Amino acid sequence: MRQLANWFRRKKLESGLDRELRYHLDRRIMDLERAGLSAGGARRQARLELGGVAQIQEDVRDVWLARWLRDFVYDLRFSVRSFRRTPAFTITSVLSLMLGIGATSAIYSLVDQVLLHALPARQPERLVLIDWKGDQVASGFGSWNLMSYPICRDLDQQKQFFEGVFCRALTTINLSTGGDSRAATAEIVSGNYFSVLGVGPALGQVLTNDDDRRPNANPVTVLSNDFWKAQLGGATDVVGRNMLVNRHRLTIIGVAASTFRGIDVGEVPSLWIPASMSTEVIPGFNGLHDRRTRWMQVLGRLRDGMTLQRAQAGLQPWFKAMLHEDMRRAGFPVITPERRQRFLNSSLVLTAAPQGHSTLRRRLLEPLWVLFAATVVLLGLACLNVSGLFLARGSARDREIGTRLALGASRGRLGRQLLATAC
Amino acid sequence: MLILHIVSLQPAHGYGIAQRLDQISRSVVQVNQGSLYPALHRLEQKGWLRAEWKQSETGREAKFYALTASGRKQLAAEKDSWARLAGAVQLIFSEGSGS
Numbered sequence: 001m002r003q004l005a006n007w008f009r010r011k012k013l014e015s016g017l018d019r020e021l022r023y024h025l026d027r028r029i030m031d032l033e034r035a036g037l038s039a040g041g042a043r044r045q046a047r048l049e050l051g052g053v054a055q056i057q058e059d060v061r062d063v064w065l066a067r068w069l070r071d072f073v074y075d076l077r078f079s080v081r082s083f084r085r086t087p088a089f090t091i092t093s094v095l096s097l098m099l100g101i102g103a104t105s106a107i108y109s110l111v112d113q114v115l116l117h118a119l120p121a122r123q124p125e126r127l128v129l130i131d132w133k134g135d136q137v138a139s140g141f142g143s144w145n146l147m148s149y150p151i152c153r154d155l156d157q158q159k160q161f162f163e164g165v166f167c168r169a170l171t172t173i174n175l176s177t178g179g180d181s182r183a184a185t186a187e188i189v190s191g192n193y194f195s196v197l198g199v200g201p202a203l204g205q206v207l208t209n210d211d212d213r214r215p216n217a218n219p220v221t222v223l224s225n226d227f228w229k230a231q232l233g234g235a236t237d238v239v240g241r242n243m244l245v246n247r248h249r250l251t252i253i254g255v256a257a258s259t260f261r262g263i264d265v266g267e268v269p270s271l272w273i274p275a276s277m278s279t280e281v282i283p284g285f286n287g288l289h290d291r292r293t294r295w296m297q298v299l300g301r302l303r304d305g306m307t308l309q310r311a312q313a314g315l316q317p318w319f320k321a322m323l324h325e326d327m328r329r330a331g332f333p334v335i336t337p338e339r340r341q342r343f344l345n346s347s348l349v350l351t352a353a354p355q356g357h358s359t360l361r362r363r364l365l366e367p368l369w370v371l372f373a374a375t376v377v378l379l380g381l382a383c384l385n386v387s388g389l390f391l392a393r394g395s396a397r398d399r400e401i402g403t404r405l406a407l408g409a410s411r412g413r414l415g416r417q418l419l420a421t422a423c
Numbered sequence: 424m425l426i427l428h429i430v431s432l433q434p435a436h437g438y439g440i441a442q443r444l445d446q447i448s449r450s451v452v453q454v455n456q457g458s459l460y461p462a463l464h465r466l467e468q469k470g471w472l473r474a475e476w477k478q479s480e481t482g483r484e485a486k487f488y489a490l491t492a493s494g495r496k497q498l499a500a501e502k503d504s505w506a507r508l509a510g511a512v513q514l515i516f517s518e519g520s521g522s
Contacts, residue, residue: 020486021460024438027481051457059461063468 006064075420093386100382103375120259122198124354130298134346140294161311164196165300176244187269204239204254212274221250225258227270248280263356427498434489
């Protein structure tokens, strides 16, 4: 540190050293003259005794600032000067590097958000997505990996495999807080959604199983932190306020933790509503307890020490029994023998879902990686481009480097100068 | 160590230190005057010497070096280790001549 500080006050140091050495010489000359030498002889003698002044100055400068550091600073200044002399070269290389690095980091941050970012939940690596492979003999609405609410509740009972299983469905609702109304995204969730994910409230409380027991009896909602901040100005007294969701009154009981933005990267919900209220908030929907209406994604948290494969294998016997039971239920549709076979051959598939569920991710998985690879190639091209430019310039400096070598510069020293130019 | 010792007696400038070294050691220790200044600056950098510009005996401004507290500690430590080394060498020699 002290050495670096020396670099910035080197003018003062230099003049001080000059004065010091001059004083030494003058005193010595004086003393020698007093001893009887001629003026010229005394001067010569004094210089001889002291040795080369330039050499001493160099040695002292090494004390002030370590040699390699000093050289590096000189080299940097040299590079800056040579860059200033060739602005076209400099602009070209800076631009191509800028493009390469900018594109790569932009795409990487997208990849990171969509593909790599784990949910801000407790131990996200234990989260799995549960999917039905085969014919569910069900009608449904929504996007991917859908099952019915009662099956989700049944899965939640499989405690030897899961700590808990929750389900959720995204829907667009008409929301009005005061006078005006607007569209918002809401996540309809089972009551254990927050407890299975391990997400707590920032304010008030989050939904619990008690909010999801009796149909239409729990007019409550939890706000997302983003919605609370953006639309309600982060007011601390929102708990207990009412909102109209599709003209049904819901009471705000809390705000979710700020890091949590839902389990779907593509769509951040404004609020969470218990599934027991689905008939109220989804117009015309009456399928909450219908086993043949598939509309929710089902995710679970594996028990500690349970592996995905063991859970998947262990679930099948129960699942087959459930299929047979379902078929005997009143109201099971009349189907062809082939379809019945497809239904009975269904199985459950578990996939690790540390990043939650995302239709966006599913859609973008491949294109994003391809895009990322493309930008990496672009960065590589930019580097190649710049190194080509440097190479061309290097060969143009052939004569200069030859001169430097002839003057006694070591190869190592020249290499270091070129390296300094590169950084 | 020699420089530290000389400066510990009284603050001195570079030329004075060179002269003193010459005198005290009766010209046995020939310190190249050229290497004196890098050494002085190194000691100053380490914080063992403090320098200031003062009027010298001839009336001109000269850079006087004085010992700092940490320099004093360093000098004591070096004297100590030198004494131990010299004592050990002495011991070996006397052993050798005794047997």
